[in-house]
Amino acid sequence: MTKDFPEGDVLDSKGIVLLDVLLVSMIIGILGMIAVPHVRSLITDNRLNGAAGEITGGLQYALNLAVRYQRPFGVKGDVSGNGFRVYDSDPKPNPVPPARPDNDPPVDANGVVLNPFDKTWYVRDFDTMDPYQGVKIVSVPAGGTVQFYPDGHSGSSDSTFAVSCGGKQKTVTVNGVNGRITVQ
Secondary structure, eight states: OOOOOOTTOSOOOSSOOHHHHHHHHHHHHHHHHHHHHHHHHHHHHHHHHHHHHHHHHHHHHHHHHHHHHTSOEEEEEETTTTEEEEEESSOOOOOSSSOOTTOOOOBOTTOBBBOTTTSSBSEEETTTSGGGTTOEEEEOOGGGEEEEOTTSOOOSSOEEEEEEETTEEEEEEEOTTTOOEEEO
């Protein structure tokens, strides 16, 4: 049973009306204006946190090497080169892994140690590392280095590395007395 409607009372539902398209476009535009800055902020935060994590990992590795091998190891930061390296303060060059017979970590001719995870020399350059575009090292400790000693300390005063990206900054601090590494 169908009901007869007088002409003009039935809405045409056969197509999309221009008003519908404009309304949906306006809603998508508003959502985009809200979401894009938040997504950019998240990307910046991820890059900054990753770079601070890279520095922290390098510092922790140098600290562990100093305690394990009972001699100084360190991290040298480079603001102009926008990177850092982990080095052996008393290197015995051995560019071919595995470690030397005396079980020291492999080092290159410049004293840079081998990263045990990716099997490359422990040099990080934020200009060439894919996830860190826009990250800059803005400050390094006095003399550019943090050196860890066999008992875990790194000197008489604190040392800091600072990285920035998109107007935000993270600071990695090493407590000189106990070698504790913090990120702020």
